[in-house]
Amino acid sequence: MLARAAAGVLVSLLAVSALAGCSGVARSAGPQTIAGGASTGIYYAYSSGLAKQMRDAGFDIVAEETGGSVDNLKRVGRGEALLGFAQADTAADAVAGEGAFDSPLPITAVARVYDEYVQLVVPANSKATRVSDLAGLRVSVGEANSGVMVIADRVLSAAGVSEKSYERREFGLHGSVAALEQGEIDAFFWVGGVPTPGIETLSKTTPLRMIPIGPETVERMDLGRSSVYRVSDLPLGAYGTTGNVETMMVPNYLVTSSKVPDELVYEATKLLFESSAQISHTVPAVALLDRRQAIFTSPVPLHPGAQEYYVESRNAS
Structure with missing residues (x-):
């Protein structure tokens, strides 16, 4: 089982990763981002709601307006965003290094969030x-x-x-x-x-x-x-x-890099589900998040930290 780090420890881990660049998450100190999409779209609204819930839990993170799925995947792959939303077809291209992607990116899934x-x-x-x-x-x-x-x-x-x-x-x-x-x-x-x-x-x-x-x-x-x-x-x-x-x-996925520490992704996955009811008050699509369906992200592999959350949740039910 993964060690259950407290929010403060996770923030410290995030800061160290940012300064050292060792996790591939970021190259400079400062807040992390969730790569959303257009400010008038659901990606951005979902990102903003999730970022707020993560900040309340101790993360130094903000939502960022972006060009959409391809842009989000490239940001996550380059370590410029901790999390990002992407369509399943585009995420599959990123993993395979096809379409808009010249080479495979280290993309893994946190959850299938909604269609x-x-x-x-x-x-x-x-x-x-x-x-x-x-x-x-x-x-x-x-x-x-x-x-x-x-x-x-x-x-x-x-x-x-x-x-x-x-x-x-x-x-x-x-x-x-x-x-x-x-x-x-x-x-x-x-x-x-x-x-x-x-x-x-x-x-x-x-x-x-x-x-x-x-x-x-x-x-x-x-x-x-x-x-x-x-x-x-x-x-x-x-x-x-x-x-x-x-x-x-x-399908639409929340993704992260395979280089992000397991403990960090575990906590992000946990917060994604624990905050869904609150976020759905302003973003109705969030109500579609279903733990039973969230694991079906093929051909994009689940991140080990997310896998651990799903296994633990299943055993607790």
């Missing part, structure tokens, strides 16, 4: 009803180094929409919301929990509709990718929409 919906947003009066209808339109595919861009490119390719056939824009969530509201784009992709705060706010002033992503497209995307994608329906009535909208889901 995210792929949201393809258009104005309610748009003539586009299928992914293939995006040809000739102005489409935001997410910002560089984001998991949104990874998925958007794969969806468009699987649906037969070539990059030359539409006007490509690369905005984050905030930029996409603003551009759609101002009529500067015709559609945008987002991947996140429902409701996503930025889109929910937009829906109150601009009637929206979601373009479905069918099972054929999802099956093409899943080929050779560890079956991380699956077909689902958006929650009924999301953003004021009517009727069922078929789309796809991808």
Whole structure:
């Protein structure tokens, strides 16, 4: 069994690691970070809530706004962030050194926290009803180094929409919301929990509709990718929409580096679960955290410190 370090000891360990760079967690002294995402997205809200709970427990840690999954994984892999949120498909690429990653990163999972919906947003009066209808339109595919861009490119390719056939824009969530509201784009992709705060706010002033992503497209995307994608329906009535909208889901992981000490990850995992009820008051997606499902992070391995927490929790129940 791992030694149960007190919060003060963990903070000391964190500071020593930061100064020496021995754990790969950081290269300079100062607060650690949780790599979130856009300030109007669920990643950042979740990161902020978790960081507050960790500070209350004695950690010197803050949430940081980032470009999304790819950016988060690179920060964790370089030791610039203690924890980060990432989509399962992008995390799998990081472990394998594929896609946006030139070489494998030392990424391990803390937990599968919730499943995210792929949201393809258009104005309610748009003539586009299928992914293939995006040809000739102005489409935001997410910002560089984001998991949104990874998925958007794969969806468009699987649906037969070539990059030359539409006007490509690369905005984050905030930029996409603003551009759609101002009529500067015709559609945008987002991947996140429902409701996503930025889109929910937009829906109150601009009637929206979601373009479905069918099972054929999802099956093409899943080929050779560890079956991380699956077909689902958006929650009924999301953003004021009517009727069922078929789309796809991808799991979302909280990750850390394999170089982070086991005791540190054990305590972070414990706090993740112990604080979930409190954080869910302001971030509803946190209520989806399930200890029984959290261990299923394949092909990303669980960190040994997280494994120890799950084993201990199972034995105590």
